[in-house]
Structures are given as structure tokens and as C-alpha cells.
Amino acid sequence: xxxxxxxxxxxxxxxxxxAHYGPQHWWxxxxxxxxxxxxxxxxxxxxxxxxxxxxxxxxxxxxxxxPLLAIPEERLAxxxxxxxxxxxxxxRLRGFFLWLGSLNSGDWRAWLKKTPMNEAxxxxxxxxxxxxxxxDSILLxxxxxxxxxxxxxxxxxxxxxxxxxxxxxxxEARTYFMDHLPSSAKLYNEYHAxxxxxxxxxxxxxxxxxACPLNQTCRAGKKAV
DNA sequence: GCCCAGGTGGGTA
DNA sequence: TACCCACATGGG
Numbered sequence: 001x002x003x004x005x006x007x008x009x010x011x012x013x014x015x016x017x018x019a020h021y022g023p024q025h026w027w028x029x030x031x032x033x034x035x036x037x038x039x040x041x042x043x044x045x046x047x048x049x050x051x052x053x054x055x056x057x058x059x060x061x062x063x064x065x066x067p068l069l070a071i072p073e074e075r076l077a078x079x080x081x082x083x084x085x086x087x088x089x090x091x092r093l094r095g096f097f098l099w100l101g102s103l104n105s106g107d108w109r110a111w112l113k114k115t116p117m118n119e120a121x122x123x124x125x126x127x128x129x130x131x132x133x134x135x136d137s138i139l140l141x142x143x144x145x146x147x148x149x150x151x152x153x154x155x156x157x158x159x160x161x162x163x164x165x166x167x168x169x170x171x172e173a174r175t176y177f178m179d180h181l182p183s184s185a186k187l188y189n190e191y192h193a194x195x196x197x198x199x200x201x202x203x204x205x206x207x208x209x210x211a212c213p214l215n216q217t218c219r220a221g222k223k224a225v
Numbered sequence: 226g227c228c229c230a231g232g233t234g235g236g237t238a
Numbered sequence: 239t240a241c242c243c244a245c246a247t248g249g250g
Contacts, residue, residue, distance in 0.1 A: 038231095039231090040232095042230090042231055042232085043231085043232040043233065044229095044230065044232045044233080044245085044246095045230060045231080045232085045246085045247075046229080046230040046231085046247090046248075046249075047230085047231065048230090048249075049230080049246095049247060049248060049249085050231090052248095081246090081247070082247060082248075083246090084230090084245080084246040084247040084248080085232095085233095085244090085245045085246055085247085086245095086246070086247080087245080087246090088244090088245055088246090089245090089246095092233090128233090128234080129232095129233065129234080130233085131232055131233045131234080132232090132233095133231075133232060134233085137231080149231085151231050151232085152230090152232085154231090192231085193231095195231095196231050199231085200230090200231080
């Protein structure tokens with residue numbers, strides 16, 4: 001398929017999702033530190049469990065690096081217990097914030113904003129516990145950088161709607177979206193959020209459930225029930 | 226009780 | 239590279 005066709009299809013799917021669900025207002029968090037915290041806590045975990053953990057943190061301290069790092073790891077783990085893998089995530093949160101605070105003489109916000117994408121992304125990926133989805137979430141939702149976030153839903157979504165092959169991996173899918181969409185953080189933000197919304201509601205069933213707003217373009221093959 | 230959730234890292238063949 | 243497993247709570 002020629003490139004322009006992929007662009008048209010991707011854009012049409014986006015328009016359909018947006019018309020159906022409306023703006024998703026992602027990321028659900030007020031500050032960059034809150035967004036980063038959520039990005040780590042939501043690894044393989046439902047958002048509801050993460051929201052409780054973040055509420056617990058907010059109840060005891062400001063969501064900034066120093067106060068968060070002042071919490072002993074065991075205490076931190078208890079506060080985020082509801083998000084699952086809590087001992088592991090407590091260590092990862094601390095490790096990440098320690099690393100973040102060491103950047104750019106402490107001006108890590110400027111570092112996140114200004115460091116060339118490939119360099120910043122590679123640096124994030126080198127931190128223990130930060131994989132591609134978390135790195136891209138931090139850059140896109142926490143620093144307004146132009147990178148597309150891929151997740152389980154997005155891989156399934158792209159394969160199901162015939163954008164790319166079933167076994168397409170993270171980096172390839174990310175490149176696909178970025179190569180075929182206008183380069184816009186706002187668009188990347190909303191598109192990923194809409195895919196998650198679709199995946200979390202309509203797109204799990206086979207055959208497609210009647211609520212799927214993409215029935216007409218989906219090629220899962222099964223007729224909508 | 227079973228399955229899954231906005232992943233990641235380590236180990237083995 | 240390709241699987242497998244641990245990590246863990248909470249909702250449907």
C-alpha cells in the first residue's frame with residue numbers, strides 16, 4: 001500500500017474514534033511528576049489501581065522529587081500497594097527519580113524538553129524499569145515531546161485494522177504511526193488515548209461487539225453482533 | 226475461582 | 239531471536 005493510503009486510513013480511523021469518544025484529556029494527572037509516577041505505576045496494571053496509589057501519595061506528600069525521595073522505600077511500597085508489583089515499583093520509582101534529579105544540574109525539566117529525541121529516549125530506556133512504553137509516555141505526556149506511545153492495545157489495534165502485521169513489535173509500530181501521521185504531540189497524545197479507550201471498551205471481543213465504533217473498517221472478519 | 230490490566234527484565238535454548 | 243517466568247493487587 002502506498003504511504004499516502006496509510007496516512008488516509010490512519011487519519012480516517014482517528015476521526016472516527018474522536019467523533020465517537022471525544023477528547024480523552026490525557027494524561028490523567030496534573031503535573032509532570034504525577035504523570036511520570038503514573039506511567040511507572042500503570043505498567044501492566046489497571047488505571048483504577050494506580051489512581052488509588054497516587055491518591056495515597058498525594059495524601060502524605062507533594063508530588064515532587066525531593067519529598068518523594070524522602071519517603072523510605074518500604075513506606076513508599078505500602079503507599080502504592082494497590083498498584084501491584086509494589087515492592088518492585090517502589091524501587092523503580094525511587095531509582096528513576098534519583099536518576100532524573102541528577103540530570104542537567106537538577107534542571108531535569110529542561111533536559112526532558114530539550115534533549116534531542118533519540119538521545120533522551122535512549123537515556124530513559126537505559127534506566128532500570130523503564131521500557132519503551134514508559135519512556136514514550138514520559139516524553140509525550142510528561143514533556144509534550146513528539147513520540148508515539150505503543151502498548152498492547154495499539155499492537156492489537158493496528159493488526160486488527162490492517163495497518164501492519166500481527167507480530168509487529170514496539171519499535172516498528174511506533175515508526176509506522178510516526179511515519180504516517182502529521183508530526184504533532186497533540187495528535188499523538190489524543191490518538192494513543194483514543195486507542196486505549198477503544199481497547200478498554202469495545203475491541204476485546206471476537207466477534208466485535210456492536211459498540212465498536214470502527215465496525216465498518218475493522219477486518220477482524222467477524223460480522224458485528 | 227479465573228482472567229486480565231495503559232510492562233519490564235532476567236533467564237534459557 | 240523467541241519463549242518463559244516473576245513481579246502482585248483488584249475488578250469483572
